[in-house]
Amino acid sequence: MSQLCYNRGCGQRFDPSANTEDSCTYHPGVPVFHDALKGWSCCRRRTTDFSDFLSIVGCTKGLHNSEKPPEPVKPEVKTTSERKELAELKPKFQEHIIRAPKPVETIKRPSPDEPMTSLQLKVSASLKQALDKLKLSAENEEEKKEEDSDEIKIGTSCKNGGCLKTFEGPQSTEEICIYHSGVPIFHEGMKYWSCCKRKTSDFNTFLSQEGCTTGTHMWTKKDAGKKVVPCRHDWHQTGGEVTISIYAKNSLPELSHVEANSTMLNIHIIFEGDKEFDRSVKLWGVIDVKRSYVNMTATKIELTMRKAEPMLWANLELPIPKTQLKQNEDIADQE
Numbered sequence: 001m002s003q004l005c006y007n008r009g010c011g012q013r014f015d016p017s018a019n020t021e022d023s024c025t026y027h028p029g030v031p032v033f034h035d036a037l038k039g040w041s042c043c044r045r046r047t048t049d050f051s052d053f054l055s056i057v058g059c060t061k062g063l064h065n066s067e068k069p070p071e072p073v074k075p076e077v078k079t080t081s082e083r084k085e086l087a088e089l090k091p092k093f094q095e096h097i098i099r100a101p102k103p104v105e106t107i108k109r110p111s112p113d114e115p116m117t118s119l120q121l122k123v124s125a126s127l128k129q130a131l132d133k134l135k136l137s138a139e140n141e142e143e144k145k146e147e148d149s150d151e152i153k154i155g156t157s158c159k160n161g162g163c164l165k166t167f168e169g170p171q172s173t174e175e176i177c178i179y180h181s182g183v184p185i186f187h188e189g190m191k192y193w194s195c196c197k198r199k200t201s202d203f204n205t206f207l208s209q210e211g212c213t214t215g216t217h218m219w220t221k222k223d224a225g226k227k228v229v230p231c232r233h234d235w236h237q238t239g240g241e242v243t244i245s246i247y248a249k250n251s252l253p254e255l256s257h258v259e260a261n262s263t264m265l266n267i268h269i270i271f272e273g274d275k276e277f278d279r280s281v282k283l284w285g286v287i288d289v290k291r292s293y294v295n296m297t298a299t300k301i302e303l304t305m306r307k308a309e310p311m312l313w314a315n316l317e318l319p320i321p322k323t324q325l326k327q328n329e330d331i332a333d334q335e
Contacts (some may be wrong), residue, residue, distance in 0.1 A: 005064040009056065014064040025058040109286060114261040118293050123253050126298040130250050157169045159218045162193065162211040167219050179211040229278040235316045242313060244303040250278055251296055258294050258303060262286050269301060284313045
């Protein structure tokens with residue numbers, strides 16, 4: 001009568017009369033499951049598939065074993081006294097309480113009235129090259145202007161807003177110019193001049209509005225100088241730095257400057273010849289002015305500010321308190 005072999009990895013039926021030293025191929029070790037790998041402690045083969053693990057051929061030859069291994073016996077705990085006895089048998093360890101280090105105290109916010117310091121300007125090679133090209137083109141334009149005469153051509157229109165007169169000769173200079181001294185405003189479909197505020201929705205009617213101011217004709221456009229314009233900018237941060245990117249092309253390092261103290265930032269950038277960008281920022285956090293700098297390239301300007309303490313800022317600017325915001329609104333209403 002055949003019997004079942006209980007050697008690990010065998011599981012075959014055998015004839016006891018034909019059981020020899022080479023009849024059984026089995027694993028003398030125990031199953032090992034670690035980091036998704038399955039194998040036997042007696043051999044080195046490992047696999048991640050459980051079916052492959054079951055089919056691993058034994059590594060040792062020997063006799064078949066018909067004795068079923070005893071199952072582990074679990075102690076039955078019925079009474080409270082027995083539970084206490086088992087608890088007393090457990091090894092007792094001395095409890096150690098590990099206290100976390102005290103958090104670093106937040107830096108007291110300095111006064112915004114601290115003296116301002118100019119940040120270091122680092123000019124890139126790309127910006128120097130772009131400015132050299134612009135300088136050459138500007139010199140050529142000046143030479144052309146010098147060659148041109150200051151004579152006003154017949155048919156030149158008056159540059160004053162709202163005046164439709166044209167230059168017809170020296171006598172046109174003596175004529176009285178009737179024009180608008182303000183600027184055109186277009187708001188919610190209405191068009192008007194800021195100086196007289198005669199509103200209309202029709203564009204042709206707006207153009208034909210007679211001026212409200214008298215003076216002399218302006219046949220040549222005056223140089224308006226630097227004009228303040230908005231400029232696209234954004235910011236990002238890391239654990240130790242805050243960076244503001246200002247997308248101003250061909251900025252002029254000799255005319256631009258950035259000043260800062262621990263909590264305030266004043267930005268003054270001249271770019272593209274006659275454009276000006278001004279911005280004052282009350283910073284959300286505290287910065288280390290000595291380790292902050294400005295990097296100027298041909299396409300943008302990057303302000304890198306070192307944080308005085310390693311923490312994430314909720315925003316770039318410190319929000320205005322509600323009480324102060326209400327005061328500002330009341331002052332604006334009074335004006």
